[in-house]
Amino acid sequence: GQNIDQPTEMTATEGAIVQINCTYQTSGFNGLFWYQQHAGEAPTFLSYNVLDGLEEKGRFSSFLSRSKGYSYLLLKELQMKDSASYLCAVSLPLSGYALNFGKGTSLLVTP
Amino acid sequence: KAGVTQTPRYLIKTRGQQVTLSCSPISGHRSVSWYQQTPGQGLQFLFEYFSETQRNKGNFPGRFSGRQFSNSRSEMNVSTLELGDSALYLCASSSSQGETQYFGPGTRLLVL
Numbered sequence: 001g002q003n004i005d006q007p008t009e010m011t012a013t014e015g016a017i018v019q020i021n022c023t024y025q026t027s028g029f030n031g032l033f034w035y036q037q038h039a040g041e042a043p044t045f046l047s048y049n050v051l052d053g054l055e056e057k058g059r060f061s062s063f064l065s066r067s068k069g070y071s072y073l074l075l076k077e078l079q080m081k082d083s084a085s086y087l088c089a090v091s092l093p094l095s096g097y098a099l100n101f102g103k104g105t106s107l108l109v110t111p
Numbered sequence: 112k113a114g115v116t117q118t119p120r121y122l123i124k125t126r127g128q129q130v131t132l133s134c135s136p137i138s139g140h141r142s143v144s145w146y147q148q149t150p151g152q153g154l155q156f157l158f159e160y161f162s163e164t165q166r167n168k169g170n171f172p173g174r175f176s177g178r179q180f181s182n183s184r185s186e187m188n189v190s191t192l193e194l195g196d197s198a199l200y201l202c203a204s205s206s207s208q209g210e211t212q213y214f215g216p217g218t219r220l221l222v223l
Contacts, residue, residue: 042215043201043214087154089154095167097159097167099146
């Protein structure tokens with residue numbers, strides 16, 4: 001089975017840095033994805049980690065530790081438009097690489 | 112390249128009816144996956160098609176079915192609708208299995 005946990009809500013200030021954690025317990029593992037979803041819109045792809053370490057992409061970075069079943073998404077220089085839900089998803093080869101999502105973290109960026 | 116498109120964007124149905132949703136993947140993508148998103152359960156995997164074959168299926172009742180055509184376009188069908196089927200249905204495409212999935216805008220279904 002699989003269990004993917006992330007905080008339900010977070011609040012941060014414009015210009016600050018925020019880290020959104022994701023832990024998972026799965027049978028098999030292919031990779032971990034992060035998606036951003038604004039209210040009423042489709043999820044958009046942010047990052048993909050398959051090996052341990054940090055992947056940096058502009059203001060967004062994602063980290064993975066396979067041995068610990070842990071990932072985080074780091075958002076720097078927060079902007080108001082970063083207010084959204086952030087979804088952690090694990091790709092499982094035993095399920096044909098279907099994405100298994102956490103419930104999402106709703107991030108509110110305040111002035 | 113055009114993104115994933117889904118039609119219709121909104122639907123209102125009544126209990127017992129059936130519904131068909133359509134998804135056109137990104138050009139060149141052959142894998143199409145369907146997900147249901149509800150406030151309580153989040154995003155849940157329905158099924159995945161590749162080259163007109165269903166390769167994987169999530170834990171949903173048989174009322175949920177789908178198919179894929181030779182041009183990779185996909186449809187999903189829900190028969191005998193229940194109130195609990197009200198949700199956002201998202202389609203995602205990828206170039207092959209295990210690759211990054213890109214989502215369409217979704218079809219919001221309301222069952223009354």
